[in-house]
Amino acid sequence: MNRISKRAFLALLLAVLFAVPAGVILWSHRETTAYYENRTLAERPALTWQSLWDGTFATAFESWFSDHAPGRTTLLEADTAVQMKVLRRPVVNDIVLSADGVLVPFLSYDEYTEQDYAGPAASIAENYGKLNDHVEANGGSFYFVGLPEQRVYFEEKFPDYLNNHETEAQTADALFIQALEDQGVRFLNMEDVYDELGRPEEFYSTVDHHYNYYGAYTAYRSIMETLASDGWDLPVLTEDKIDLVEQPFPYIGSRNRKLYNLWPNTDKAVIGVQKDPVAFTRYDNGELSEKPLFILPEDPAMPTTYNLYMGGDFGETVLETDRPELPDVLIFGDSFTNALETLLYASFDETHILDLRYYTDKSLKDYISDYQPDIVLCVQNDTFYYTTTGNGNVWED
Amino acid sequence: MAFGSMSFLFGFLPLTLLCYFLMPRRWRSGRNLVLLLFSLAFYCWGGVRLLPAFAVSCVGNWAAALLSAPGRRHRKAIYAAAVVLNVLMLGYYKYTGFLLGNLAALGMDVTVPSIALPAGISFFTFQAVAYLTDVYRGTIPAERNLGRVTLFMAFFPQLLQGPILRYGEFGPEILQRRETADEAADGAVRFCFGLAKKVLLADALGQVADGAFSAGDQLTVSLAWLGAVAYTLQLYFDFSGYTDMAIGLGRVFGFHLPENFNYSYISKSASEFWRRWHMTLSFWFRDYVYIPLGGNRCSRGRHLINLLVVWLLTGLWHGSAWNFVLWGLYYAALLVGEKFLWGKALQKLPGLVQHVYALVLIIVGWVLFRSASLTQVGEMVSAMFGAAPGGLWSGESVYYLHQFAWEWAVAVIAAMPVKNWLSSRLEARREAGSTAAAVTLAWGVKLLAFVLLGWSVVRILSTGVQSFLYFQF
Numbered sequence: 001m002n003r004i005s006k007r008a009f010l011a012l013l014l015a016v017l018f019a020v021p022a023g024v025i026l027w028s029h030r031e032t033t034a035y036y037e038n039r040t041l042a043e044r045p046a047l048t049w050q051s052l053w054d055g056t057f058a059t060a061f062e063s064w065f066s067d068h069a070p071g072r073t074t075l076l077e078a079d080t081a082v083q084m085k086v087l088r089r090p091v092v093n094d095i096v097l098s099a100d101g102v103l104v105p106f107l108s109y110d111e112y113t114e115q116d117y118a119g120p121a122a123s124i125a126e127n128y129g130k131l132n133d134h135v136e137a138n139g140g141s142f143y144f145v146g147l148p149e150q151r152v153y154f155e156e157k158f159p160d161y162l163n164n165h166e167t168e169a170q171t172a173d174a175l176f177i178q179a180l181e182d183q184g185v186r187f188l189n190m191e192d193v194y195d196e197l198g199r200p201e202e203f204y205s206t207v208d209h210h211y212n213y214y215g216a217y218t219a220y221r222s223i224m225e226t227l228a229s230d231g232w233d234l235p236v237l238t239e240d241k242i243d244l245v246e247q248p249f250p251y252i253g254s255r256n257r258k259l260y261n262l263w264p265n266t267d268k269a270v271i272g273v274q275k276d277p278v279a280f281t282r283y284d285n286g287e288l289s290e291k292p293l294f295i296l297p298e299d300p301a302m303p304t305t306y307n308l309y310m311g312g313d314f315g316e317t318v319l320e321t322d323r324p325e326l327p328d329v330l331i332f333g334d335s336f337t338n339a340l341e342t343l344l345y346a347s348f349d350e351t352h353i354l355d356l357r358y359y360t361d362k363s364l365k366d367y368i369s370d371y372q373p374d375i376v377l378c379v380q381n382d383t384f385y386y387t388t389t390g391n392g393n394v395w396e397d
Numbered sequence: 398m399a400f401g402s403m404s405f406l407f408g409f410l411p412l413t414l415l416c417y418f419l420m421p422r423r424w425r426s427g428r429n430l431v432l433l434l435f436s437l438a439f440y441c442w443g444g445v446r447l448l449p450a451f452a453v454s455c456v457g458n459w460a461a462a463l464l465s466a467p468g469r470r471h472r473k474a475i476y477a478a479a480v481v482l483n484v485l486m487l488g489y490y491k492y493t494g495f496l497l498g499n500l501a502a503l504g505m506d507v508t509v510p511s512i513a514l515p516a517g518i519s520f521f522t523f524q525a526v527a528y529l530t531d532v533y534r535g536t537i538p539a540e541r542n543l544g545r546v547t548l549f550m551a552f553f554p555q556l557l558q559g560p561i562l563r564y565g566e567f568g569p570e571i572l573q574r575r576e577t578a579d580e581a582a583d584g585a586v587r588f589c590f591g592l593a594k595k596v597l598l599a600d601a602l603g604q605v606a607d608g609a610f611s612a613g614d615q616l617t618v619s620l621a622w623l624g625a626v627a628y629t630l631q632l633y634f635d636f637s638g639y640t641d642m643a644i645g646l647g648r649v650f651g652f653h654l655p656e657n658f659n660y661s662y663i664s665k666s667a668s669e670f671w672r673r674w675h676m677t678l679s680f681w682f683r684d685y686v687y688i689p690l691g692g693n694r695c696s697r698g699r700h701l702i703n704l705l706v707v708w709l710l711t712g713l714w715h716g717s718a719w720n721f722v723l724w725g726l727y728y729a730a731l732l733v734g735e736k737f738l739w740g741k742a743l744q745k746l747p748g749l750v751q752h753v754y755a756l757v758l759i760i761v762g763w764v765l766f767r768s769a770s771l772t773q774v775g776e777m778v779s780a781m782f783g784a785a786p787g788g789l790w791s792g793e794s795v796y797y798l799h800q801f802a803w804e805w806a807v808a809v810i811a812a813m814p815v816k817n818w819l820s821s822r823l824e825a826r827r828e829a830g831s832t833a834a835a836v837t838l839a840w841g842v843k844l845l846a847f848v849l850l851g852w853s854v855v856r857i858l859s860t861g862v863q864s865f866l867y868f869q870f
Contacts, residue, residue, distance in 0.1 A: 002839045006582035009843040013585055013850075017414070019405035055444030058398065065561035066403045072858055079855045090799050109608070109615060109793045161799070 023070030103255035129183025208253025315359035333379030368390035495717035575649035584648030591641025592848035621780035665751035
């Protein structure tokens with residue numbers, strides 16, 4: 001029996017040893033992206049003398065070989081399931097599973113101090129101050145809309161033994177807001193707005209790093225109230241003009257996605273259905289676009305993501321409602337703007353939206369000089385306050 | 398190339414096996430040539446730039462051994478020069494930065510160069526010195542075939558991290574060995590278990606050690622101990638896992654490499670620990686440094702100096718930093734203490750107390766070994782014994798206990814000879830006629846090995862290739 005088992009083991013082992021490379025050779029061209037990992041798969045490296053000499057070929061080859069192993073996604077999903085359901089780890093794929101039903105990211109125990117933030121806060125706010133002056137010089141008004149990221153919104157949900165960086169985040173936010181106000185920038189703090197309403201859990205997704213549409217709608221109403229108090233007479237999508245409708249599709253958030261959608265969640269996508277819809281013409285990156293405000297799957301069984309709002313991130317999107325009596329708005333910022341855009345456009349004639357991570361045609365200040373918007377809204381979540389690239393790059397040529 | 402990489406497991410290894418076993422068994426030199434070429438390719442995979450130093454070492458030592466053999470003229474001078482050149486080469490690549498860095502720290506105007514360390518240089522240099530010395534002593538004849546000497550130094554299963562081979566044991570198997578399916582299966586099983594030790598246990602516990610050793614001001618007493626114990630286990634499963642893989646691969650190709658570990662952490666003294674840990678290195682220092690210096694057959698003062706030299710060199714062999722020197726001297730002090738001061742009293746204590754004594758000393762020793770500087774040695778050791786900046790307990794400690802609960806449990810059990818105990822129990826039951834025991838022994842172990850291989854591969858896909866700790870030495 002021992003002899004048979006040894007031969008059977010060897011045969012099986014050899015079959016696997018040869019099947020894997022055969023699979024890589026046969027099927028490596030089939031997939032170029034890893035959906036659940038939200039990244040592009042490595043390409044087969046070119047063999048050069050230099051890369052062989054310095055060993056970089058080996059590193060690149062390993063990445064390609066590993067990325068294109070047959071059944072890779074299935075194996076990683078199975079591994080995630082084992083980590084979650086068999087080994088019952090509190091953290092899997094850098095997502096905390098024991099946060100009272102909410103998926104939050106695992107955060108390092110290292111923390112930055114107040115001193116670490118003080119210098120950057122002042123210099124970053126100085127750029128926003130220059131932008132504020134530039135907007136005003138071009139006849140507009142500038143507002144910075146600050147939103148808590150999901151992990152900040154649900155910071156109380158972290159297990160006690162994990163670091164939620166609550167104190168650090170509060171310190172960093174306070175320094176940043178103070179620095180902006182010192183520069184004369186109007187800061188709309190949505191965290192305060194949500195707190196006044198009791199920080200309702202339904203405002204934020206349990207499985208995604210964004211708010212959900214209820215949170216976005218509350219932010220929209222708060223922004224419109226601020227603009228009204230500043231003298232802007234704008235039409236508002238009040239509750240009687242819009243229905244917030246829950247969609248049947250399963251919702252995959254950025255957190256659940258890292259868990260291969262294995263986390264049982266009841267989150268549903270919500271969209272705003274206007275009773276008397278404001279018509280618009282849409283342009284994405286300068287091209288006429290047929291895309292609606294909400295991109296929904298045809299099959300109710302198909303999953304949807306936060307990208308349903310405006311179809312995700314574009315360098316530039318323009319929505320024209322052909323109502324010249326209304327002012328124009330320029331919105332720039334991170335993906336928190338996407339859900340807001342589906343509401344804000346209804347209050348303006350033209351809505352220009354820039355995502356500076358992807359928009360490269362001209363600088364923000366040149367865009368403002370050329371377009372001369374009446375209102376400029378910067379929408380950022382608080383984990384991006386100290387970013388100086390992408391949407392934080394507001395005063396570079 | 399790392400054993401725990403997809404390129405090795407599903408690229409290099411099947412290709413080597415295919416080429417090797419397609420060669421007829423009777424054409425031994427052909428099979429050896431395949432092994433040699435693939436071993437050199439294995440070495441070059443990390444960059445062909447590593448090859449020149451290795452090639453010079455192979456050719457130089459092959460020639461020097463021929464000229465150092467008994468009966469050759471000037472053989473003593475040639476042998477001495479060859480040993481010095483080996484030491485100089487190791488010194489240049491490994492210790493130049495350390496030496497010049499210390500001179501710069503003393504205020505001297507020197508530039509500290511960045512020298513790429515050829516992989517495995519500490520191991521292949523020691524093998525070369527052992528070969529030269531054995532030939533010089535007349536213990537073994539000089540090998541005339543350059544290819545065989547190169548295969549001895551380059552044999553890919555042990556090239557980067559040992560076990561440190563002796564040509565007297567390896568050489569005969571180059572010429573005469575027998576590859577069998579039974580041996581290959583046993584070797585493959587051992588390889589799978591070794592891979593699992595590295596990927597599933599060592600790499601996971603390494604995260605705890607990394608967290609503790611980088612905690613800085615947040616270091617607590619509990620975290621310092623967790624980090625130290627985690628590193629103790631990580632190092633064992635990392636290095637003994639590699640050794641299992643090396644020995645397993647060796648058996649697949651018909652070679653029998655020496656054992657390197659024997660459940661080191663069940664030791665009851667520091668002296669016993671070193672009879673169970675990295676045994677081929679201990680034997681090397683015994684045979685090529687300690688005994689030539691006079692060993693213990695000399696005055697007590699000379700004996701102490703011999704021990705000090707050996708342990709200073711052992712520390713320096715592991716790394717070019719002061720904490721490795723301190724680590725070597727630490728063991729010198731412990732071994733001298735056990736030999737001349739408290740050894741007899743220790744043996745009279747209950748076994749459990751002896752075991753705790755040895756474990757605490759071993760764990761503290763690994764803190765010296767793992768720390769990035771002498772300052773960190775002080776911080777970690779003082780934290781372990783109460784003076785931690787973060788206090789007694791922290792959430793981070795709780796996290797590491799929760800997150801790696803399985804690894805802690807399995808690692809502690811697997812560090813003890815439970816496998817041997819289980820095997821002997823099953824063997825006894827099988828001999829008594831138990832079918833269940835026979836089936837478990839025949840199929841259970843292989844099934845477990847296969848599951849562990851699959852799981853390890855999935856973890857490699859998930860987390861990428863993690864370097865072996867001893868690779869840096």
